[in-house]
Each structure stands twice: as C-alpha cells, then as structure tokens.
Amino acid sequence: MHLLETKDLGIVFGGLQALNDLHLAVxxxxxxxxxxxNGAGKTTVFNLLTGVYAPSGGAIRLEGQSxxxxxxxxxxxxxxxxxxxNIRLFKHMTVADNIKLAMNQNMKYNVVSGMLRLxxxxxxxxxxxxKARELLAIFDMExxxxxxxxxxxxxxxRKLEILRALASKPKLLLLDEPAAGxxxxxxHDLMEVIRSIRDRFNVAILLIEHDMSLVMNVCERLYVLxxxxxxxxxxxxxxRNNDKVIAAYLGS
Amino acid sequence: xxxxxxxxGIYYMVNFMLGTLxxxxxxxxxxxxxxSWSDTGIIIxxxxxxxxxxxxxxxxxxxxxxxxxxxxxxxxxAYAASLFTLHSGLPLAIAFPIGLLLSGIVAAMFGxxxxxxxxxxxGDYLAIITLGFGEIIRVVANNLKITNGAMGxxxxxSLSSRRNPSPMFIYAYVIAIVVVxxxxxxxxxxxxxxxxxxxEDEIASESMGINTTYYKLFAFVFAAFIxxxxxGIYAHHYGMIDPSKFDFNRSVEILIMVVLGGMGxxxxxxxxxxxxxxxxxxxxxxxxxxMILYATILILVMLFKPSGLLGRYEISIPKLAGKLYRxxxxxxxxxxxxxxx
Numbered sequence: 001m002h003l004l005e006t007k008d009l010g011i012v013f014g015g016l017q018a019l020n021d022l023h024l025a026v027x028x029x030x031x032x033x034x035x036x037x038n039g040a041g042k043t044t045v046f047n048l049l050t051g052v053y054a055p056s057g058g059a060i061r062l063e064g065q066s067x068x069x070x071x072x073x074x075x076x077x078x079x080x081x082x083x084x085x086n087i088r089l090f091k092h093m094t095v096a097d098n099i100k101l102a103m104n105q106n107m108k109y110n111v112v113s114g115m116l117r118l119x120x121x122x123x124x125x126x127x128x129x130x131k132a133r134e135l136l137a138i139f140d141m142e143x144x145x146x147x148x149x150x151x152x153x154x155x156x157x158r159k160l161e162i163l164r165a166l167a168s169k170p171k172l173l174l175l176d177e178p179a180a181g182x183x184x185x186x187x188h189d190l191m192e193v194i195r196s197i198r199d200r201f202n203v204a205i206l207l208i209e210h211d212m213s214l215v216m217n218v219c220e221r222l223y224v225l226x227x228x229x230x231x232x233x234x235x236x237x238x239x240r241n242n243d244k245v246i247a248a249y250l251g252s
Numbered sequence: 253x254x255x256x257x258x259x260x261g262i263y264y265m266v267n268f269m270l271g272t273l274x275x276x277x278x279x280x281x282x283x284x285x286x287x288s289w290s291d292t293g294i295i296i297x298x299x300x301x302x303x304x305x306x307x308x309x310x311x312x313x314x315x316x317x318x319x320x321x322x323x324x325x326x327x328x329x330a331y332a333a334s335l336f337t338l339h340s341g342l343p344l345a346i347a348f349p350i351g352l353l354l355s356g357i358v359a360a361m362f363g364x365x366x367x368x369x370x371x372x373x374x375g376d377y378l379a380i381i382t383l384g385f386g387e388i389i390r391v392v393a394n395n396l397k398i399t400n401g402a403m404g405x406x407x408x409x410s411l412s413s414r415r416n417p418s419p420m421f422i423y424a425y426v427i428a429i430v431v432v433x434x435x436x437x438x439x440x441x442x443x444x445x446x447x448x449x450x451x452e453d454e455i456a457s458e459s460m461g462i463n464t465t466y467y468k469l470f471a472f473v474f475a476a477f478i479x480x481x482x483x484g485i486y487a488h489h490y491g492m493i494d495p496s497k498f499d500f501n502r503s504v505e506i507l508i509m510v511v512l513g514g515m516g517x518x519x520x521x522x523x524x525x526x527x528x529x530x531x532x533x534x535x536x537x538x539x540x541x542x543m544i545l546y547a548t549i550l551i552l553v554m555l556f557k558p559s560g561l562l563g564r565y566e567i568s569i570p571k572l573a574g575k576l577y578r579x580x581x582x583x584x585x586x587x588x589x590x591x592x593x
Contacts, residue, residue: 050459076461090452092564093445100442101449105461107442111470114441115434121441168461 001064003028003204004049004080004172009058010228011048018044019228022058026172031198031205033219035239037248040225042208043085046174049206050082051075062172077105081170083161085177085208091150095141095160098149099132102167135163138200139193155186159193166201173197175207179214187211191218216240224248266570271429278425282418292417296489298529299424300482303431305509305521307478310435311378312507313515313564314444315471316451317371318379321386322479322506327393327498328362329355329480330487334405335398337488344409348423352484359480362389363473371468374454378472386503393495404494408487424485431478435518436566438474447471451516501543508546512553514560519567524560 002025009022019041026032034042047053049060051072060067067075081102090098107128109120136142139159144152149160158178165173178194179187191214198205209215215222216236224232224239226248232239239245278295281287287295308322333351340347362385370381393399411419438444446467449457458464487493509528513520528546535542553560 052455052459071463072455072458073461073463076459082459084456088453088456090449090456092452093448097445097448101445101457101462102460104442104446109442111438111441111443114443115437117437124442164460 002026002061003030003063004206005059005061006049007059007061009045009048009060010056011044011053012056017228019048019055019225022225022230024223024230026204026206028171028204029198029202031194031207031218031220033215033222033236034206034208034225035210035215035222036225036231039227040248041228042225043176044228045225046082046176046208049075049174050080073105076168076170079169079171080174081165081168081172082174083158083165083176083178085180087154087157087161089149089157089161089164092148094146095136095149095152096129096132096145098160098164099135099167100128102164103128103131105168132167135167138197139163154181158182162193162197166197166203170203173201173203173205175205175209177208177210179209179211184213187214190214194218263568263570267568268433270569275425275429278421279418282421285417289414289417292412292421293489294530294533296421296424296485297533298526299421299428300486300489301506301509301525301529302428302522303424303482303485304479304506305513305525306428306431306435306518307475307482308506309510309513309515309518309521310438310447310471311475312510313517313521314435314439314451315447315468316515317468317472318376319382319472319475319503320379320500320507321382321384321389321503322475323498323500323502324382324386324389325359325362325476325479326483326486326502327389327493327495329359329483330493330498331393331399331405331483332358332480333484334408334487334493337408338405344411348411348488351488352423352427352481355484356477356481359483360473360477363476364469367469367472367476371472372465383500386498386500390495390499393498399495402494402496404492404497405487406492408491408493410488410491420485420489424489427481427485432518432522439518443467443470505546508550511560512550514562514564516564517560517562517566520560520562520565523562523567 004024004026006022006024009019010017011019022045034045036042044053048055051067051070051074055068062078062080065078067078090101093101107124109124113120133142133145136145141156141159144156149157152160162175162178179190182190194205195218197203207219219236222234222236222239223230224245231244231248232242234242278287282292304322304326308319311317311319333355336351336354337344337347342350366381366385367378370377394402399405411423412421439448446457446462449460449462450464450467454464509525510521512528513522513524532542535545
C-alpha cells in the first residue's frame, strides 16, 4: 500500500481542465519531485491533496483511507503538512509561536484551564515550548525563537515554514518551491536539509521545484506535468532524457 | 522575551496587585463620599465600556474580524437581565447576578445564530451581518410588546443607593477586571494562539490543523457573552433602557475605543475606553460636537499611528517602571564614560 495515492484525479475551473487524470503514488520515506513548466498545475495538485480545492473527479488515498471531502485542518491531522509557494507565516507571531501553533492539534488542555492558567496549562505549555526550541535547533534558529517571524530574513522564513509543517507531525510533507529565491549556496544547503529531515522525521516528501540541480540531486522519483497532464514519470535519469519533457520545457 | 520567565510572573503579580489596590482606593473613596455620587456613576460607566471594548477587541483585534453591531448584543443582554429582575420576584441581590448570567447566555445564543453562517466563510462577512443584526434587533425591540416598544423598560433597581453607593461599582469593576485578565490569558493560551493565527493567515492556519470555524465562532460568541453581561449592568445602572440607547452609534463608539487603543492590545482598549468615556462625560454640554471630536481624533490617529495608540503592545506598569529605572541607572555610568573619552 502506498502512503499517498491518487487515481484519475482531476479538477475543472470554469471551462478549464486544470488537471486531468493524475495518477500519483508516494511511498513512505520517499522523496518525490513534481515538476513542470509554469502553469502546469503543480500547485493545484498540492491544493487538491490538502483539501483547499475539491476535485471534480478521482480519488485521493492516504494510507488506503480516502481523504476526499475532508477539510484542510482534518487532512493536516491525518498527516499531510505543507509549505506555501509564497511564504505564509504568521508574521506577527513569534518564531516559537508559529511552531507551537502547529502543535496545537496534539495539545489537550481546554479553554478554561487556558484562561485560568490551571496546572495543565503550565505543564503542556512548558513541554511544547521545549519541543519548539528543539525543533528550531535543527536549523540553528533557537536564538530567534522570540523574534517576530516577520523580522526574519527570507531564507530563514522558508526554513521556519518547513519547521512549522514538521511540528504538526506529518507522514507526508509537501514542499512548494522550497528553494525559490535562494542563492546557489543556500539551495545546496537545502538539499542536505531535505534529506536529513526525511531521515530524522521519517516523512515522505513531495516537492515542487524549478531548480533542476536540486530536483535531480534530491528526488528519487519525478512526476512531470504539462498543461494539467502527466507527461512523464521515472527516475531523474530517465526524466532527463525524456523527449516529451524536453519538448515541454524547451518547446518542440 | 522568554516564555515563563520568573520576571514575567512577578510582573503579573504586580499588575494584579495594582489593579486590586486601585479597586480598594476607589471603593473607600466612594464609601466615604470622597468621590461624589455622579462621579461614581461615571466610574461605573468606564468599567462597562472597558468590558465592552475588551470583549470587542477579542473579535476585532485578536481574531481580526470587524464587528459593527456590538451594541446589539448589549441590547439583548440589557433586556434579558431587566426582564428577569423585573418579573422574577426574587430579591434584587439574588436576581441581579442571575440576570447578568442570563444576559450573557442569551447574547451568546444570538452570537451563535449570527456567527455560524458568517464565520464559516473566509473574509469580512461578519461586518455586514453584525451591522444588519444590530439594526434588526433594535427595530424588533422597538416593536415587541414584551420590550415595551420605543418606551423601553424602566424601574430596574440599582443595587447602589445614595446611602450605600458601592455595590454597583464592585460588580462593574470586578467584572471589568476579570474580563481584561481573561482576555489577556486567553490570548496567551493555545486557543488564543489559534485565534491569532487566523488573523494572521487563515489559509495557513487551516492547513496547520486549526479548525478555523470553531475558533472564530468561539471568539465571537465569547465576546457576545461579555457584551451581554455589560448590557445587563448598564440596564441596572441607569434603571431604564430603550432601544435608541443601543443604536449604530453605540456600536461605533465601542469600535472607536478598540481602534484607538490599538487593535489587539487589551491594555490599549482599557486606556482608550477610560479616556473616551471621561471625555464624552466632560463634554456633555457640547454633546452635538462629541461625534465631531471623535471623528477628528480617529482621523488623526489613523494618519499618524494607523495601528492605534498602542498597536499590538501591552502596557505593563512594572515593566514600564523597570525600563524607566534602568534608563536612569544607566545614565550615570554612561555619562562618566562619555567624560573619560
């Protein structure tokens, strides 16, 4: 059984078939890339997988269970977390609070204990404060825990977004252009980070990326979309030499 | 600033003690008639407005949804409490607290009915629907028999009398301070974090496992509950209510307090509610110009400090004192080194 599996997944916006019959499978602890020219429908796939859009047809299964019709927050709780192409941090919350927010679903104290600061509040808040700082230490960002996240430099905002997604304990992590706006050195670091995240958190990663050096180096398998259609899938080596893919990117 | 530092705990304690101290100073002054009967009334009104502003700040500042009908919830609460105390036949000392609780519950029920359809959607639908609610509920109260139409209700007794002027003040003050504390602690709990994240980015919040509809509705209904309670106190403080007291202007007045103090800053709401209430009481003789003054102040604040006087910051007296002390303490050695250069 695959961790994530889609069958005949498609969506129509008005008269436009934005995505057509997508078959996609991701296994546990796999790093899979989703590539394609601009407007191919990559982010649409993410929005379908996380419940932001409702598909016009097809099926999405996570560990064999259908997640169709679930709301984004329910899908997140079943184990899919994502980052966004245009960073969506909670800007006027501290770095630590951004991460704690994602841990909310695993916290138990109720509204009354929160407002009256009963012992359960202190116990859990202390615990997640420690956990949030541990998580930040992965990217050497523990010193920034009490900063407003809006004040972080761009690269660290991207990293924080990844950490926030990890804090919700996903089985599948969706990264939407994690290297966007990064220079070659930062991108190189990011490759290491992506691999180490996979090993450390035992998550499968599905990523959208335009930076081919990153995609070819990190991903174990690739899916290529063009105009909403899956035109190729395979190992980076196979994709590199695929005529259809070359035609889609360069024009035939 | 770190979470759960020892210092923060001490700051909380000092702030709480200062609040208690102020309470007893006012209480003694009122009981010894150092503060006059009419000034006591103004203090109670300030407490009511602080309660209202703090509760509206939960929705408008912390949740980030505009509410244009807060006076509507106040109206519901005021009528619920008044009808209860007028018809229950219980002695006032018992009927009043029950009436207050009832006013909160009834207002909260209206909050659920109003909020559920509006808050399921993303975006600013709540502003429109609360605007409509505020007007509709006023018109309804104007035409129902049980609310006595445009004449309104009268004859609600205040717990206070000239001989014993303090009970109403105690109620108003304690409720105001409890509401302020609860708003503050709520904002720093996991639930408050969820509510703030919705203000910051609803899509991201939802994709991080936050049931946004639930938290939005909770914040809104909670605020409606408090507004209802404030309405209940208001009704018994004045002894008579009619629908025109809870019109759109009243809603805007509360909103101005929140915007002026800083959306998201509870202490900002406390300060601006206090100042604006005092101002409007002092300007009673020029009441027709009051709205002009309000508008002018609001325009000036929006021009020079769009986030409100305090923005999202909270004022803490001991923290302020600490800063001041450090500044004075640092000045000396600093000037000495300056001289050595």
